[in-house]
Amino acid sequence: MKQDKIFLSIVIPCFNEEKTLKDIVEKVICNTKKYRIEILIVDDFSTDNSIKVINNLQKKYKFIRLLAHNNNQGKGAALRTGFNNLSDSDITIIQDADLEYDPSEYEKLIEPIIKKNSDVVYGSRFLSGSERRVLYFWHRYANGLLTFLSNVFTNLNLTDMETCYKVFKTKILKQITIEENRFGIEPEITAKISKMNLVIYEVGISYHGRTYEEGKKIGLKDAFRALFCILKYNIFR
Template sequence: MQFPPRTLSVIIPAYNEGTTIHLILDQLKAVKLTGNMSKEVIIVNDCSRDNTEESIERYMAANPDMPIRYLKHAVNQGKGAALHTGIQHATGDYIIIQDADLEYDPQEYNLLLSPVLRGFADVVYGSRFIGSNPHRILFFWHSIGNKMLTFLSNAFSDLNLTDMETGYKLFRRDILQGLLLEEKRFGFEPEVTAKVARVPNVRIYEVGISYYGRTYAEGKKIDWRDGFRAIYCIIKYGLLARI
């Protein structure tokens, strides 16, 4: 099937990822998208305190053929704020979120694009908990927390997602840019889910993806406080917004 030329905007929020940012960019460069799709890479440096900026600038200088737009915050504001900046500047037909660590595999973009390109979906979530894709075994209570947050989110959004907190979410750009997003940190996931679920006639799909999780010693940043914030966001944007 022939598709018209379209662009996927890849938004990378980066905070103290100087040791891995070039590796994820190498992976992005190697990705061959289906459906006559090109890539637009938007990196938002959320005022990193390590050598993230130097790593990005060095990579851009060595790879002038790669379409990278580099943006940065003068003050650290949080992952959600970095995503807001990236979303605002995106120009592609679709937007996908890519963390700067190595937990998610860009080679699986085509899995998320497939329901969209076939005309079935407007939004696609990549679930770490369905399918036979590789999944690193890590923290029991972290997985229980993920399932609890997904259950609460589903209860208020009336969706049946298996992984609301996934880092791989793909949106039609007009839908995502049409949402009024407020959360500055990790509350982005439950907020965007609650709000996209209320978009009239939106078609949300879910596909299985791989997950190469990091330990806290390896740089994982989310902690139990973000879990409580997620519960607050589920109630605020999922329940109270309907009252």
């Protein structure tokens, strides 16, 4: 796979992210100049000015596509919509619409696919010495517990199952049917790739987490749903 020929799809689920959406899209574009790209922004029925921001971005960049939901469904549903509308790209990257994850790390995220023939890459917030904002103890503990339980059933040795940065060969991603509508997509997709005899890598990434006051959306009920999904997609499927 020649690097200058690579076609990247970046799928960005969006719900009420008018404050950060333009910045994150500009960062994505700035860090993908050597690739052919498409950016699929899936608006999950935002009630702020997110759609207006996307429309303005589309006027400037022809490779941006807007996919809009008629009602709020959740991150998993937004990603499902994005995945169902992918072009025949080489690699697909999931990118949140906030500024917690840094697109400057795309190159090292896709390197295992380019150089080592990996099928899937997870960006781990806990694997490296990269900078990480210090926030909630219980979030970190819950993440570690969910990752551990997921690993027990998948027999993978991931350090960060809940990471946003999941990167796939697009042809692999198109073989996966997403069922979860909310944050249960993380253990669901992990369970499903674990059964596909794939080459999976992890790379360390930085993380600039948000507080709830700054717009963080995941909560306790999502942790319980993730636990349910670990059991559902590993044991009952």
